[in-house]
Structure formats: structure tokens, C-alpha cells
Amino acid sequence: MARPKSEDKRNAILDAATRLFAERGLTAAPTSDISKQAGIAEGTLFTYFKTKNDLINALYREIKLELADAMMSDFPRKKNIHTRLRHVWDRYVNWGIANPKQRKVLAQLQVSGVLTKESRDAGSAPFVEFQTMIRHAIEQRVFRNDLPVELISKSLAALVEATIDLTVSNRSKAKQYRDSGFQMFWAAITK
Amino acid sequence: MARPKSEDKRNAILDAATRLFAERGLTAAPTSDISKQAGIAEGTLFTYFKTKNDLINALYREIKLELADAMMSDFPRKKNIHTRLRHVWDRYVNWGIANPKQRKVLAQLQVSGVLTKESRDAGSAPFVEFQTMIRHAIEQRVFRNDLPVELISKSLAALVEATIDLTVSNRSKAKQYRDSGFQMFWAAITK
DNA sequence: TGTATAATTGAGTATGCACTCGGTAATAGA
DNA sequence: TCTATTACCGAGTGCATACTCAATTATACA
Structure with missing residues (x-):
């Protein structure tokens, strides 16, 4: 009994990360920009992926x-x-x-x-x-x-x-x- | 009439960069560490290469x-x-x-x-x-x-x-x- | 409908890093 | 030897950014 995570948001994050990593490289794509592109707050990104490294590994x-x-x-x-x-x-x-x-x-x-x-x-x-x-x-x-x-x-x-x-x-x-x-x-x- | 740059130092910087980039990746290797490994002050690095990007391109x-x-x-x-x-x-x-x-x-x-x-x-x-x-x-x-x-x-x-x-x-x-x-x-x- | 739980937010924080700058030391040429 | 020039130094600066947290909102279940 709680609020569930959204598969859509997770995918939006991964999509945004793909675009930005491809355009600017891994480190030149800050989490703030990834969140913005994904249409969520920066903090939210960290409920789906504990760290930026986790996000990168998941994307791989x-x-x-x-x-x-x-x-x-x-x-x-x-x-x-x-x-x-x-x-x-x-x-x-x-x-x-x-x-x-x-x-x-x-x-x-x-x-x-x-x-x-x-x-x-x-x-x-x-x-x-x-x-x-x-x-x-x-x-x-x-x-x-x-x-x-x-x-x-x-x-x-x-x-x-x-x-x-x-x-x-x-x-x-x-x-x-x-x-x-x-x-x-x-x-x-x-x- | 002046003090010349040292080919040795330039090579030391490139060597150090090679080692650190290989071990940690391009962005995880700060110029401070590269200088240290090369045995020079951080400021000196920037007399040999105007920016870190210049260093990277020269190394390539x-x-x-x-x-x-x-x-x-x-x-x-x-x-x-x-x-x-x-x-x-x-x-x-x-x-x-x-x-x-x-x-x-x-x-x-x-x-x-x-x-x-x-x-x-x-x-x-x-x-x-x-x-x-x-x-x-x-x-x-x-x-x-x-x-x-x-x-x-x-x-x-x-x-x-x-x-x-x-x-x-x-x-x-x-x-x-x-x-x-x-x-x-x-x-x-x-x- | 009420409530416990967890997602969501975004301003805030702490850290790390590229690059600067004023002072000093070395050297090429006079 | 003197001097102009430039390398060299490293503490300091400003900015970027990964991550936090207190307040708020949504939702599954009773």
C-alpha cells in the first residue's frame, strides 16, 4: 500500500540519458539536464537510480x-x-x-x-x-x-x-x- | 631571449595523462593529478597546453x-x-x-x-x-x-x-x- | 473515505575540478 | 654581468554538478 514507481518515468530517464550521452558524452551530461529532458525533477531521478553510475549501468x-x-x-x-x-x-x-x-x-x-x-x-x-x-x-x-x-x-x-x-x-x-x-x-x- | 620550454616536461605530461586516462578515464583524471604524476606544478601544465582539451587532442x-x-x-x-x-x-x-x-x-x-x-x-x-x-x-x-x-x-x-x-x-x-x-x-x- | 506509505519536488549543500594570477626563478641575448 | 622575457609555482577562485532533505502529493489498501 503505497505509491508505485512508474515504468514510464524510468523509460523517460533512460531515453533522455541515451540522447544526452550520445550528444555530449557521459560526463558532460549532468543529471540536472537528464531530469529536465525526462520531464521530472532532479530528485526523482535518484529514486529510480541510486547514483548516476547505477543509471549508466542500467542503461548499458x-x-x-x-x-x-x-x-x-x-x-x-x-x-x-x-x-x-x-x-x-x-x-x-x-x-x-x-x-x-x-x-x-x-x-x-x-x-x-x-x-x-x-x-x-x-x-x-x-x-x-x-x-x-x-x-x-x-x-x-x-x-x-x-x-x-x-x-x-x-x-x-x-x-x-x-x-x-x-x-x-x-x-x-x-x-x-x-x-x-x-x-x-x-x-x-x-x- | 627567454627561458625555453622543456621537451622533457611536455613528454612527462603526455605520459602521465596516458597512464591516468587509461586507468580512470578521461574525465575522472583531473589536471591536478596529471601534474603531480608528471612532477610539475598544476599551473605549469597550462603553459604547455592551454586547456585540458588541448592536452587531450595533442595526446591523440x-x-x-x-x-x-x-x-x-x-x-x-x-x-x-x-x-x-x-x-x-x-x-x-x-x-x-x-x-x-x-x-x-x-x-x-x-x-x-x-x-x-x-x-x-x-x-x-x-x-x-x-x-x-x-x-x-x-x-x-x-x-x-x-x-x-x-x-x-x-x-x-x-x-x-x-x-x-x-x-x-x-x-x-x-x-x-x-x-x-x-x-x-x-x-x-x-x- | 481515511490512512500509511512511498513517490515527487526543487532549493540547498558539499565537493571537485579547470583554470588564474601574483610572485619567483631560470635563461638567452646584449 | 645585467636585463628582458618567459617558464615555473601553488594557493586561490568560481563554477559545475552529484546528491540530499524537508515539505508535499499521490495511491494502494482497509
């Missing part, structure tokens, strides 16, 4: 979850590995193009040193199915069997990021970049 | 220059493209492993939004010879000719970074990762 998890959802929804579990990888590839690229702010914030968070180990772990949890898929593919000799799993998944992420960067600076070639990028990736990992 | 150029030096020294201009690329690859990977702090700082700077356009341009200037090499290779049909130059150079950087990350977390497999990484890259770009 949220964005990673969104990305995982985008990548894995409608995942064609029954199709062959090439189709499944291509699905993940396309979804990832499209998400990056459609969510430049989230992507920018993520890039900042990953190198900023403010994330707790718990957040990092929570952030990678939604991607276990993807990791498993790669492990199986290696065992079934679809891929070159001398490549470490981590190198493959890191390479996918690295090549996707390169592809998105390029696409953002030249939207008209989106399709070409997405195709070429995947072909490069596929050539890199198969025999 | 410095590190990029170091990296370019490492990559392009002893560059085998007369050898074939495979050998030249492999040279660049190995040098880049080795530099990253040997200079984790510089690498971490670079990663932060590139996404932080504090770099001026001039600094970005100055930072990429030392790499023109590398870009030219790739352009030539495409024209000579050594690579798949449907790949944009930028995708190739970005992919190299992306795969090197992935390779370094892995190596840092498992030093004993350094050689294997470096070889596998390059093989992936080569397979990705050639027909």
Missing part, C-alpha cells in the same frame, strides 16, 4: 538487451548455419543503422571503465545462443577448425561495426555494404 | 603518430602485397600488445566526441601510404574488386583489434591468434 544492460532482441527475434533455428548467420548479421547491421544513439552510447560505455563486472556479464548473457551456434558450427567442421570461437564472434562484431560505420556515412550504398561485409565475414571463417 | 595525435611509426618502419616497399600487408598486420598487433594503455586511451578518445576535426585529420595523415597501397592492390585485381577501399581498411583495423583483445586475455596463444587473424583477413579480401 537495457541497450544490450534491445540489441539481442533485434538480433534474435524471428531467428530461423531450423535453417542452415549460413542462413542463421546471415540473419544475425542483417539484424545487427539494421539495428546499428536505425539506432545510432544507442550504438554511440554503447561504444562509450564499453571503453569508459565505469561498468561493473555484473553489468558486463548481464550484458553478454542474452547472446549465449549465438555463441552456442558458432561452437556447433566449428564442431561440425563448417568453419575452419583452427579458429578460436572468440575470434569468430569478435570478428563478426568487428566487421558489423565497420559495415555500419561505412553505411552511416553513405546511406545510398547500404545494401552493397551489408552484402559485401557479410561475404567478407563468411570467406574469413569458412574453408 | 601523439599516439596515432607512434602507431603509424610502428606500422610503417622497415616497411618492405619492394615486396609483394601479401608480404606488405602481413608486415603492417604484425606491427599493428605487436604495438597493441606492447602498448595497452595507449590503445585504451585511443579507444576512449575516438568515441568521446572531444576531438577536433583538425586532430582527426592529423591523426589519419600518417596512414596515407597504407591507404594508397590498398587502392593499388584493388586496381591490380589482387583483391575482390567489389569491395570499397574503406571497408578493407576498416576491416583490417577491426580484425586487428579483435586479435589484440584476444591475445591480451591469453598471452600464451599470441602467435596462433596473430596468424589466424591474418589468415581470416586475407581470406576475406582476396578472391
Whole structure:
């Protein structure tokens, strides 16, 4: 029996933080501005997140979850590995193009040193199915069997990021970049 | 006729900044601490760099220059493209492993939004010879000719970074990762 | 409808930090 | 050696900002 917290307000805070972090950077975006953008009083922000650091860590998890959802929804579990990888590839690229702010914030968070180990772990949890898929593919000799799993998944992420960067600076070639990028990736990992 | 600035002090400031930025992040490293680490008074820092932002931009150029030096020294201009690329690859990977702090700082700077356009341009200037090499290779049909130059150079950087990350977390497999990484890259770009 | 509980507010506080400035020390050139 | 110039010093200043708190408001439940 009390007054409940509002999911809407929480989301408004996270949205405002995303916008401001993307535009100005983590530390140049004060909590006063975030609150203002979110349409709440500054004090209220601290009932939803104990500290600014908590807010940052929560935002990280949220964005990673969104990305995982985008990548894995409608995942064609029954199709062959090439189709499944291509699905993940396309979804990832499209998400990056459609969510430049989230992507920018993520890039900042990953190198900023403010994330707790718990957040990092929570952030990678939604991607276990993807990791498993790669492990199986290696065992079934679809891929070159001398490549470490981590190198493959890191390479996918690295090549996707390169592809998105390029696409953002030249939207008209989106399709070409997405195709070429995947072909490069596929050539890199198969025999 | 006056007292000259000391190159040593300037370097001491840049070194101290590198260490502190890598350990704590750009904004969590106050100028007071940087000065202390550099063995000078705080005021002196501001005779070498007008603002903290100037210091950050100067540091960015410095590190990029170091990296370019490492990559392009002893560059085998007369050898074939495979050998030249492999040279660049190995040098880049080795530099990253040997200079984790510089690498971490670079990663932060590139996404932080504090770099001026001039600094970005100055930072990429030392790499023109590398870009030219790739352009030539495409024209000579050594690579798949449907790949944009930028995708190739970005992919190299992306795969090197992935390779370094892995190596840092498992030093004993350094050689294997470096070889596998390059093989992936080569397979990705050639027909 | 009444009440206990918790959300909400925003002015206030304490801290930290980039940068300044008046005084001092060093050095290049005369 | 003298002097003009500039590096060097570090206490001080003003501003920005994360977080608090006392007063107020909303709401779940009896």
C-alpha cells in the first residue's frame, strides 16, 4: 500500500540519458539536464537510480538487451548455419543503422571503465545462443577448425561495426555494404 | 631571449595523462593529478597546453603518430602485397600488445566526441601510404574488386583489434591468434 | 473515505575540478 | 654581468554538478 514507481518515468530517464550521452558524452551530461529532458525533477531521478553510475549501468544492460532482441527475434533455428548467420548479421547491421544513439552510447560505455563486472556479464548473457551456434558450427567442421570461437564472434562484431560505420556515412550504398561485409565475414571463417 | 620550454616536461605530461586516462578515464583524471604524476606544478601544465582539451587532442595525435611509426618502419616497399600487408598486420598487433594503455586511451578518445576535426585529420595523415597501397592492390585485381577501399581498411583495423583483445586475455596463444587473424583477413579480401 | 506509505519536488549543500594570477626563478641575448 | 622575457609555482577562485532533505502529493489498501 503505497505509491508505485512508474515504468514510464524510468523509460523517460533512460531515453533522455541515451540522447544526452550520445550528444555530449557521459560526463558532460549532468543529471540536472537528464531530469529536465525526462520531464521530472532532479530528485526523482535518484529514486529510480541510486547514483548516476547505477543509471549508466542500467542503461548499458537495457541497450544490450534491445540489441539481442533485434538480433534474435524471428531467428530461423531450423535453417542452415549460413542462413542463421546471415540473419544475425542483417539484424545487427539494421539495428546499428536505425539506432545510432544507442550504438554511440554503447561504444562509450564499453571503453569508459565505469561498468561493473555484473553489468558486463548481464550484458553478454542474452547472446549465449549465438555463441552456442558458432561452437556447433566449428564442431561440425563448417568453419575452419583452427579458429578460436572468440575470434569468430569478435570478428563478426568487428566487421558489423565497420559495415555500419561505412553505411552511416553513405546511406545510398547500404545494401552493397551489408552484402559485401557479410561475404567478407563468411570467406574469413569458412574453408 | 627567454627561458625555453622543456621537451622533457611536455613528454612527462603526455605520459602521465596516458597512464591516468587509461586507468580512470578521461574525465575522472583531473589536471591536478596529471601534474603531480608528471612532477610539475598544476599551473605549469597550462603553459604547455592551454586547456585540458588541448592536452587531450595533442595526446591523440601523439599516439596515432607512434602507431603509424610502428606500422610503417622497415616497411618492405619492394615486396609483394601479401608480404606488405602481413608486415603492417604484425606491427599493428605487436604495438597493441606492447602498448595497452595507449590503445585504451585511443579507444576512449575516438568515441568521446572531444576531438577536433583538425586532430582527426592529423591523426589519419600518417596512414596515407597504407591507404594508397590498398587502392593499388584493388586496381591490380589482387583483391575482390567489389569491395570499397574503406571497408578493407576498416576491416583490417577491426580484425586487428579483435586479435589484440584476444591475445591480451591469453598471452600464451599470441602467435596462433596473430596468424589466424591474418589468415581470416586475407581470406576475406582476396578472391 | 481515511490512512500509511512511498513517490515527487526543487532549493540547498558539499565537493571537485579547470583554470588564474601574483610572485619567483631560470635563461638567452646584449 | 645585467636585463628582458618567459617558464615555473601553488594557493586561490568560481563554477559545475552529484546528491540530499524537508515539505508535499499521490495511491494502494482497509
